[in-house]
Amino acid sequence: MLKVSAYLNMAADLTHNFTDGLAIGSSFLISDKMGYITTLLILVHEIPHEIGDFCYSRSVRFHKTQCYALPASNCSRGAFGNSCWIACGEFFCIRFSNYFTFYSR
Secondary structure, three states: OHHHHHHHHHHHHHHHHHHHHHHHHHHHHHOHHHHHHHHHHHHHHHHHHHHHHHHHHHHOOOOHHHHHHHHHHHHHHHHHHHHHHHHHHHHHHHHOHHHOOOOOO
8 A cells, every 4th residue: 555655656746847847947938047046946845855755765665776766757757847848838928928927028
């Protein structure tokens, strides 16, 4: 039962990292300064989060290689979310810019 909850935790972490990537990508579309600030804040937020995930994985008796590999693969989803938003977000922000009050070019 505990291993199932650990896998669910990793699945939730995957989604969380993907949305972090979306946040970073969208903030870089607003401005470089906003992108760097968001990246720094998400990095500060993620370090204790990933340490907690690692400790939880070890507590349910995952192997050390699994404990290192699963968060690393989940973090790559953040880069995937970032590139998705940079690729698609630019199109949507330009097309629907009159609906966004925060977006200015």
